[in-house]
Amino acid sequence: MSTTLGKKTARVAIVGRPNAGKTTLFNALTGAKQRIGNYPGITVEIAEGSYCVSGRVIQCLDVPGLYSLRAISEDEDEALRVMTAADDSAADLYVIVMDGSSLERCLFLFSQVAELGRPMLVALTMTDVEAVDAEELSRHIGVEVIPVVAHRNQGVDELRDAIERNLADPVAPDLELGYPxxxxxxxxxxxxxxxxxxxxxxxxxxxxxxxxxxxxxxxxxxxxxxxxxxxxxxIEGRLLDSQTRYAWASSVRKAVHTTAPRTKNRTDKIDAVLTHRVFGVFIFLAIMYGVFQGIYTLASPLMDLIEMGTGWLSDLVSGPLSGTPMLHDLVIDGVIAGVGGVLVFLPQIAILFFFIAVLEGSGYLARAAFLMDRSLGWCGLNGRAFIPLLSSYACAIPGIMAARVMPDPKSRLATILVAPLMSCSARLPVYVLLIGIFIEPQYGAAAAGLALFGMHIVGLLVAVPTALVLNRGFLKGPRLPFLLEMPRYQWPKPRDVAITVWSKVASFLKTAGTVILAMSIVIWALLYFPRTAPVDRYRNPWTPEQIESQQAQRQLENSYLGQFGRAVTPVFEPAGFDWRLTTSIIAAFPAREVVVPAMSVIFGMGEGEDSDDLRSAIRDAKKPDGTPLMGLSNAISLMVFFALCCQCLSTVATIKAETKSWKWAWLAFFYMTAIAWVLAVVVYQAGIAFGWG
Amino acid sequence: MDTSEQIELGELKPGDKARVSSVVGTIPRLHELGLVPGTLIKVLRVAPLGDPVEIFVRDSRLCLRRSEMKGIMVVRES
Structure with missing residues (x-):
């Protein structure tokens, strides 16, 4: 067998079953120096990291968790292809992560990997939970076994040394499994x-x-x-194969376990409460409530800070650019406002993934999937869909990305298609604005809270029948088994949490930032051109502020986007929207967060006027006949439309990226917009009929 | 082994212990997870709406939907 001593870099694939502590070990070995590997034709995310030993780079691959080398899903198949590649990207060494507390299953996987005939060694984790005789294990399986407690960095240096040893002097195991x-x-x-x-x-x-x-x-x-x-x-071949491997695994396990496994442990005690048929559900709801409260309360000061930062940046560049008005507007209204509009959601994304990483690291997410499976399963989703759907409440982009936790491609696609219906945080400003104008003053804080809650539920209520229809139609056919494993409860590892949050933040910035930046410039141009003749300052009795707001309003009315908004107004009339609301909505199609700024312009807000002014402007706006523009029915219909409509090009782009097909991206866009329109019309017409005004 | 005592895995109640006696027609992934004849299992709990079911098998906790455990026959153990 060739050694890799001469090579400048060596590749080490970290392989193991899910929940064996693979990623914790990977993080301990490579730290934060990670990126998603780029493999042609591979959609599953395989993290790569590296570390240096005496001038040589050791590249590590975090192969996604495997139960068996006989793939049952495309993702497993892809992970296996990367792991077993024979070309330049071939791994020089496998580090098999074995979890001391579920040794038999790890040995099962090991027995399969061993047959690949590649050099390997074993990293034995969770030795702090179950006592396993590493030397005895090494004798039985024929490769080196290094005990590690990765999150405390115990054994990590020893593992690095062992990797060096095995790269220099590779050992491929030769097992005798004892087939009949x-x-x-x-x-x-x-x-x-x-x-x-x-x-x-x-x-x-x-x-x-x-x-x-x-x-x-x-x-x-x-x-x-x-x-x-x-x-x-x-003899049923596959069953016999599994049986033989497990018989071997059992015999090895008996030989190396130094303590009898405890019958009742901490996990069972915790589970007796957390997955209890009654209490478990309440605790689940309480935890979710806590997560959302946490996101909203913790994110808002950070969001203010980012807004302050972008405002400061605008002021900073405003002076130097004032000589070139078009460039000035492009940079400030297009680039800074557009990218700033994305950046402002960063705290929520980071906090959401912090909670997801903590819940996942502790083992609770699997329990939540267990509790939720039946409620989500009957419409063609499954308990795992709860994670992406929950994420979508912050932002559909990470939600759609989080659907990767679902092994079954059809359930995953159904989840991706309904995820954007969940009320993301970008919808919140509109709810707050409209509830603040039309519900809170008349009906009080309790009704306002209820309305806000209702807006967050309406997407879910539409998602369920939508998933059902998708399941019966587009996505008919057999599914992969649900098969959920409950890991042991443990304290989340700070390093793993930090790395998860960082990688999600980085990929969010990359995915959304590029699309939003490009779209911001396009939208800016559609609003900026054609230019309107300046308001005649001498013939009007207005103050400079009024002139400026008049100018902005006229520019918007006459811009390409404004013209389009006016053209499609008849379509939205049955929903109670006039041209002003329609244009605001049209302007918000690329990114819904621009709807409030668009309304500010359309309702004639000048600079220096704040949200209170916008509120009164919308409340006091009149139709041409002098009656109020908006009543309760308009407000609710507008919120419903806004809650359900796919006003987010980043979402469309992310669906395309994740499903590798524009077909699903446009399907999501059109079905959501259609449902939004229908329900907005129904709500408005019902509201008028019941005399809500 | 007395085959007359064989029952479906799904018939067990939480707390019941049993030994797998035969596995017919399930997906191979189930036996790759350790559900092969001779394996001791224990039913831990049933989800609030009756499905899925969590079982203890080979030192780990596995949740299966009732539809997925069809074909796994067990014999009760005391």
Whole structure:
């Protein structure tokens, strides 16, 4: 076997079952120096990191968790392809992460990986939970075993040394799993009859695990004869294979466990409460409530800070650019306002992923999926969809990205398509504005709170039947099994949480920032052109502020976007929107967060006027006949439209990126907009009929 | 083993212990997770709406939907 001593870099693949502590170990080895690896044709995210040892770079791959090398999903298949690549990207060494508290399953996976014939060593985790004799284990499995407690950095240096040793002097294990005699005889006969392949491959042919379609005619017939023979002896190949591996795993486990496993442990005690049929549900609701309260209360000071920062930046560049009005407006209204509009959601994204990382790291997310599975499962989603749907309440972009936690492609697609219906935080300013004008003053704070809650529920209420329809129509067909594993409860590891938050923040900035920046410039141009002749300052009795606001209003009315808004106004009339509201909505299609600024311009706010002025302007706005522009019905219909409409090009772009298809992206856009329009019309017409005004 | 005592895994109640006696027609992933004949299991709990079911098997806790456990036959253990 060739050694890798001469190479400048070495590649180490970190492999293990889910929840074995793989990512914690990966983070301990590589720190924050990570990026998502770029593999052609691979959609599953594989993190790469590196560290340096005596001038040599050791590149580590965090292969997504695997239960078995026999993939049942596209993601598993892709992870395996990367892991077993034979080209330049081939791993020089596998580090198999084994969790001391579920040794049998780890040994099962190990027995499969061992057959790849590559150099490997074992990192034994959770030795602080279950006592395992590492030396004895090493004797049984034929490779080095290094105990690590990664989050305390115990054993990490030893592991690095062991990686060096094994790169210099690679060891590939050779296990004797103890297949039944008749399987061994079948393998022997295949070899004698000239069927090409290693012993493991021949056995997989005989057991019907490996497809023999590619073999030459004669060999294929040989294989089929052996398969028939074994089947005749009532042997189900795959089951026998698993049974043999588990029998071996059990015997190894018995030999290396130094303490008897405890029957009742901490996890069982916690679970008795947290997954209780009654209390569990209340605790779940309480935790979710806490998460949202946390997001809203913790994020708002940070959001103010970012807004202050972008305001400061605008002021800073405003002076130097004042000589070139168009560039001035492009930079301030297009670039800074556009990108600032995205940046302002960063605190919420970071806080949401902080909570998700904490809940996941503690083991609670799996419990939540268990509790929620039935409620989400009947409409074609499953308990895991709860994570992306919850994330979408902050922002659909990370929500759609979080749908990667779902192994089943159809459920994942259904989740991605309904996730943007969840009321993201960018919708909040409109709710707050309209509730503040039309509900709170007349009906009090309790009604306002209820209305705000209702707006956050309406998306969910639409999502359920939508998922059901998708499930029966576009996404018909068999699903992957639900199969959820409950990890042990543990304290979330600060480093893992920090790395998760950082990587999500970075990818959010990258995904949304680029699209929003480009779209901000386009929208700015659509609002900026064609230019309107200046208001005649001498013929009007207005103050400079009034002139400026008049000017802005006229510019908007006559801009390309304003013209378009006027053109489509008849479409929105049944929902109770006049041209001003319609234009605001049209302006907000690329990014809904611009709706309030757009309303400010349309309702004639000048600089220096704040949200109170906007409130009174909207409240006092009149129709041409002198009656108030908006009543309760208009306000609710506008909020409903806003809650359901897909006014976010970043969402469309993210769906395209995640599903690799524009078809699903546009489907989401059109179905959401259609539902939003229909329900807005229904609400408005009902409101008028009931005389809400 | 007395096959007359075989029952479906789904018939067990929380707290029941049993040994897997046969696995027919399930997806291979289930036996790759350790649900092979001879394995001891314990039903831990049932989700609030009756599905899925959490079982203890080979030192870990696994949640299965009732529809997925069809074909797993067990014999009760005291």
């Amino acid at each position: 005699e008749m399987v061994r005889i079948a393998v022997q006969r295949l070899a004698q009859n000239g069927v090409a392949g290693s012993v493991n491959e021949l056995r997989e042919y005989a057991l019907g695990i490996r497809s023999h379609d590619g073999l030459p005619e004669l060999q294929r017939l040989q294989v089929e004869a052996e398969m028939k023979d074994l089947l005749g002896k009532n």
